[in-house]
Amino acid sequence: KAEVKVCTGCGAPLQTGQPESPGYTVASALEREHPVCRRCFRIRHYNEVSSVAVDDDEFIKIVSEIGRKKALVVKVVDLFDLAGSWIDNLRRYIGSNPVFLVANKVDVLPKQTNLEKVEMWLRKEVEKKGILLEGIALISAGKGYGLKHVKTFIERYANDRDVYVVGTANVGKSTLINRLIRTFGETGDVELTTSRYPGTTLSSVRVAIPNYKHHLIDTPGIMTSHRLSDLVCPKCLKQIVPDRTIDPTVFQLNDKQTLFAGGLARFDFVKGERQPFVCYFANQLELHRTKLENADTLYRKHLGGLLTPPCGDCGDHLRDLVTHKIKIKEGSSKDVVISGLGWFSARGNECEVHVHVPRGVDVSIRRAII
Ligand code: GDP
Structure with a gap:
């Protein structure tokens, strides 16, 4: 039986089939003496996080960790597909921690869109799901609109809390975090570290923010199958x-x-x-x-x-x-x-x-x- 190699960065078993899943790497990297997955490679060489998605069980283990901590939750949704990018039972996993909603991809909404009306609608939809929001921002991580608002909010409300960024796969979570790394980085070096999520094979990516005690933590996206x-x-x-x-x-x-x-x-x-x-x-x-x-x-x-x-x-x-x-x-x-x-x-x-x-x-x- 062929031996399964693991990433020397995060410990995930290496694989070449699924780019979105943990441990993905190109075949040639497997030959190296200390092979790493693409995610770890990018963190090390480019100070950049990349998307990774996991199945329900793994996801629940990871986000349930948030409920046991004092945290600020930054929930990212896709404005083009709010229903599809919502995480069911979020409150159950994150406990009573405050939630800031980042509605991403505002750039795709037609020019005549009344964004205030969209924001009100979003707030109501999320309240119907049992979550009272601490704040909300309509942004485009891709285009770089609205990042300041997110940064200011984190600075104001995080206090002694770690900031967990959560979302389903493809909502633009990594794009947002990479923007934030650069935005926070203006005030000094940002340090990226990885440490294991308890009970999983996946490492967590933690971004140390200059002048703050807290970290920004990238959580993996949950894979869904109800979106086209x-x-x-x-x-x-x-x-x-x-x-x-x-x-x-x-x-x-x-x-x-x-x-x-x-x-x-x-x-x-x-x-x-x-x-x-x-x-x-x-x-x-x-x-x-x-x-x-x-x-x-x-x-x-x-x-x-x-x-x-x-x-x-x-x-x-x-x-x-x-x-x-x-x-x-x-x-x-x-x-x-x-x-x-x-x-x-x-x-x-x-x-x-x-x-x-x-x-x-x-x-x-x-x-x-x-
Ligand atoms: P993640 O899986 O949540 O980490 O999502 P990614 O950051 O990998 O982004 C998923 C896709 O959405 C990519 O193709 C991005 O280029 C795209 N994307 C991210 N942010 C935006 C945005 O603000 N506007 C648009 N139009 N696309 C975006």
Whole structure:
């Protein structure tokens, strides 16, 4: 049996298959006398943290440690997918520690977005989940907006607490921490150290902040499987994740018309008066309109061609569509959200829509946020 090598930095078993999981390294590094994983390599050579994601059990062990400490929790969510990037039962893990919400990727929201309204909505959503927020910041870690606010908050509220940054995979946690390292680093050297999380094979990355007693601690992301972005291949992921400001597309639809978002989701306007539906998806994802009666045939004939993603590398699980039947009442505008893909917004006229998405992907309704 081949011997499993471990990272001489963090002790995680080395592997070359899953870039997001602990111990990932390139094959050539395995030949070295003191091999290290990519995460440790980047910490040592670039003072940079990189994303790592773990499964539920490991994640719970790690975040439960927070509940036993005096901590400040910086919870990072993706504004493009709040429901998909929320961590269920967070309060149970973190105890009574204060929470600061960082809503990242504000740069992808359309220009006309009322950010105050979004902030109010976020606060309410999080309160509904049983968490009273100490503060909230809408930021773009990628573009560098709003970092000062996060820094000031940490300086003001951390006191004698360590600061734990938590979030699901891909919300931009590492991008944020690396920005913070540079932002705090302006006042002196920032020291990165690793130490083991109790009861796990993963080391924790701790950033010592100049002039403060506390550390900033990077926790691994939790892997999820209910976001479309979790299910597509890496190439198609680029097609569905917005990398710049979304330009919403408006479709005036008659009933018995269908919209396809690539071949990943299908939106049937089943019943109701002619009305506009606004689509918020990555600009590079193509939307196609057809008659409801032709939708099945179009899907069968053109999936992977005209209707792409998914591509041939994505696997057949994306072809197993489940129908969510939704009745929208007369009233305020509503968003029909497909986790990890985007949303359709209905303008508050009574209607019935059917949304078809791959099995396991969350579909939810909310008051329109834009
Ligand atoms: P982590 O898994 O939570 O550590 O997430 P990463 O920091 O690795 O980021 C995940 C993806 O989101 C990467 O492709 C980033 O480039 C992207 N990303 C991070 N921050 C932002 C942001 O503010 N805006 C946008 N549009 N993308 C971002």
